[in-house]
Amino acid sequence: MDTLKEMKARQQHIRNFSIVAHIDHGKSTIADRILEATHSVTEREMQNQLLDTMDLERERGITIKMNAVEVHYKAEDGETYIFHLVDTPGHVDFSYEVSRALAAADGAILVVDAAQGVEAQTLANVYLALENDLEILPLINKIDLPAADPEKVRQEIEDVIGLDASSAVLASAKMGIGIPELLEQIVQKFPAPEGDLEAPLQALIFDSSYDAYKGVILTIRVKNGIVKPGDKVRFMHSGAEYEVTEVGVHSPYSVKRDYLMAGDVGYLAASIKNIRDARPGDTITMVNKPATEPLAGYKPMTPMVYSGLYPTDNAKYNDLRDALEKLQLNDASLEFTPETSQALGFGFRTGFLGLLHMDVIQERLEREFDMDLITTAPSVTYHAFTTDGQMVEVENPSELPDVGAIKSIEEPYVHAQIMVPKEYVGAVMELAQRKRGEFDTMDYLDDHRVYVKYYMPLSEIIFDFFDKLKSSTRGYASLDYELAGYRQSDLMKIDILLNGEKVDALSFIVHRDFAQERGRLITAKLKEIIPRRNFEIPVQAAIGSKIISRSTIKAYRKDVTSKIHTGDPDRRAKLLDKQKRGKARMKSVGTVDVPQEAFMAVLKTGDDEPKK
Ligand SMILES: Nc1nc2c(ncn2[C@@H]2O[C@H](COP(=O)(O)OP(=O)(O)OP(=O)(O)O)[C@@H](O)[C@H]2O)c(=O)[nH]1
Numbered sequence: 001m002d003t004l005k006e007m008k009a010r011q012q013h014i015r016n017f018s019i020v021a022h023i024d025h026g027k028s029t030i031a032d033r034i035l036e037a038t039h040s041v042t043e044r045e046m047q048n049q050l051l052d053t054m055d056l057e058r059e060r061g062i063t064i065k066m067n068a069v070e071v072h073y074k075a076e077d078g079e080t081y082i083f084h085l086v087d088t089p090g091h092v093d094f095s096y097e098v099s100r101a102l103a104a105a106d107g108a109i110l111v112v113d114a115a116q117g118v119e120a121q122t123l124a125n126v127y128l129a130l131e132n133d134l135e136i137l138p139l140i141n142k143i144d145l146p147a148a149d150p151e152k153v154r155q156e157i158e159d160v161i162g163l164d165a166s167s168a169v170l171a172s173a174k175m176g177i178g179i180p181e182l183l184e185q186i187v188q189k190f191p192a193p194e195g196d197l198e199a200p201l202q203a204l205i206f207d208s209s210y211d212a213y214k215g216v217i218l219t220i221r222v223k224n225g226i227v228k229p230g231d232k233v234r235f236m237h238s239g240a241e242y243e244v245t246e247v248g249v250h251s252p253y254s255v256k257r258d259y260l261m262a263g264d265v266g267y268l269a270a271s272i273k274n275i276r277d278a279r280p281g282d283t284i285t286m287v288n289k290p291a292t293e294p295l296a297g298y299k300p301m302t303p304m305v306y307s308g309l310y311p312t313d314n315a316k317y318n319d320l321r322d323a324l325e326k327l328q329l330n331d332a333s334l335e336f337t338p339e340t341s342q343a344l345g346f347g348f349r350t351g352f353l354g355l356l357h358m359d360v361i362q363e364r365l366e367r368e369f370d371m372d373l374i375t376t377a378p379s380v381t382y383h384a385f386t387t388d389g390q391m392v393e394v395e396n397p398s399e400l401p402d403v404g405a406i407k408s409i410e411e412p413y414v415h416a417q418i419m420v421p422k423e424y425v426g427a428v429m430e431l432a433q434r435k436r437g438e439f440d441t442m443d444y445l446d447d448h449r450v451y452v453k454y455y456m457p458l459s460e461i462i463f464d465f466f467d468k469l470k471s472s473t474r475g476y477a478s479l480d481y482e483l484a485g486y487r488q489s490d491l492m493k494i495d496i497l498l499n500g501e502k503v504d505a506l507s508f509i510v511h512r513d514f515a516q517e518r519g520r521l522i523t524a525k526l527k528e529i530i531p532r533r534n535f536e537i538p539v540q541a542a543i544g545s546k547i548i549s550r551s552t553i554k555a556y557r558k559d560v561t562s563k564i565h566t567g568d569p570d571r572r573a574k575l576l577d578k579q580k581r582g583k584a585r586m587k588s589v590g591t592v593d594v595p596q597e598a599f600m601a602v603l604k605t606g607d608d609e610p611k612k
Helices: 004-014 027-039 055-060 092-103 120-131 150-161 178-189 313-331 354-367 422-434 460-474 512-529 569-584 598-604
Strands: 014-021 069-076 080-087 105-112 136-141 202-211 215-224 234-236 241-245 245-249 255-256 267-271 283-286 307-311 335-341 343-354 373-375 382-388 391-394 406-421 438-444 449-457 480-487 492-499 510-511 537-543 546-553 585-587 592-595
Touching: 004 014, 004 092, 004 120, 014 027, 014 178, 014 255, 027 069, 027 080, 027 105, 027 136, 027 178, 027 585, 069 245, 069 267, 080 178, 092 120, 092 202, 105 120, 105 150, 105 178, 120 136, 120 150, 120 406, 120 480, 136 178, 150 255, 202 313, 241 267, 241 335, 283 343, 307 335, 307 354, 313 335, 313 343, 313 354, 313 512, 313 537, 343 354, 354 373, 373 391, 373 598, 406 422, 406 460, 422 449, 422 460, 449 460, 449 480, 460 480, 512 537, 512 546, 592 598
Parallel strands: 014 080, 014 105, 105 136
Antiparallel strands: 069 080, 202 215, 202 283, 215 267, 234 241, 234 283, 245 255, 245 267, 307 343, 307 373, 335 343, 382 391, 382 406, 406 449, 406 480, 438 449, 492 510, 492 537, 537 546, 585 592
């Protein structure tokens, strides 16, 4: 092992930083270029967005999980520096990952697109970086684009964010321009980590993943002290104790090390089987020489939306639980508790950060764990105040107490911040008002861009607001929001009856002004989606015992194979197979087969007319 003097010298050469940006401004591409320029990967290994390791991330071209890597850079001063680089996601759903990454860094590269300029998430990320006392290094990316206007963006960074951008790096990650200058600025502008090598161990856990052989693997930032294999460590919040089996860094592949010291970012394994023992945010210390105080963790993330996840095959309930537990090891923001539905059987009420997060989890369950799932429509958490003075938290609409027992209902609101070119302000305001928004402020950022703020119900924002915002501003508006407490609203529950039976998993909560309309739209939509049977199926929407709308699915004898005249057994088999697979994503509710799509139908009744 190295001497203390060698360690101190090494510490001076460490730079811990993160890259933050509005979505698609090019963070991951910058990270790729840094890996390339520091020869951390061979050309053969280099593939685009190397740090986006999940298939899903590559396919969608987005970063979902942050990733930490160590690279070595020989600077112009002749010294070799150790960079710990943490890539972060840009989508608003994953801002929690960003805040955790920043807690492990000393500096942040702020990437701004030279054609788009400062966007809503650029600002949100700057605030997060400032909260964490990080040095910020602005970089203007995509200067190769014909529409690029680096000087204008430089001015914008100064005016809108208030950062000195006079020495901002002008770069094109795509063409490899500006990367040498960036590497030098990282050395010069970001501080070496502070931290006492001889003090008791304090290491912050900021991420975890699961390995079948090594158990839970923690990504940590050591703030003080040294940790090595064989050490007995304690998790200060959970109190659990383990013996360290391995430490190392990702470079980007795992490389074992003899030790990790104050200033290092790396991984630690200790045959941990239970994720609850070592949650992100906890502090690791030494059993025989403990620190007196844990490090400041971060506030636990509260899910924004909840939805029910049910296996299509009830026998797979335990498999689903195992799969969710495994996913949780990788995703500390995922929450789930068992629930039962009369219609769907046993499943889990699962909390997500947003609809993209929900989509990602669902897809990972299907791909990585081979689950066939029925997902119910997402819902926010309502507060129902009952006539006997209780407050009930309602994560599942079907659990809303009876109308007669409710005094009032509150729903979560957000403060929404929208940046938009001035010619689209009218469209944005109209949309926000239609979504029950309450105007807050409007400021001109410069000659042509406006910053509009609204208070809006979270439920409206989450469902389709962002898509609608994009389409009504030709993609120019950007949005950020944060929770802004609960407010009383005139809300009611709509129940859906199929063939006269209430289907609890289809209930939803809606504002009184939209109740009639939504009831009508959903019965029409369900009529399209639910397959016919050989008897008539009435579809009804009800508030309490009052039916507010009805449609009827006509009787029909369905035999798809009758269309195939003679002997092509192959084709016949294929068709039957297709039909069978379709069935996998259906649930029989009483006498009616309800496909997955039906449970999401309520999301599609925003303000579109259903197809006739
Ligand atoms: N023309 C041009 N395109 C670029 C440049 N840098 C990145 N891009 C492209 O911009 C898109 C987004 O780049 P990413 O690196 O995935 O952006 P990101 O900010 O990491 O996105 P998220 O991870 O989803 O937040 C990709 O299609 C890149 O190829 C550049 O310098 N010039």
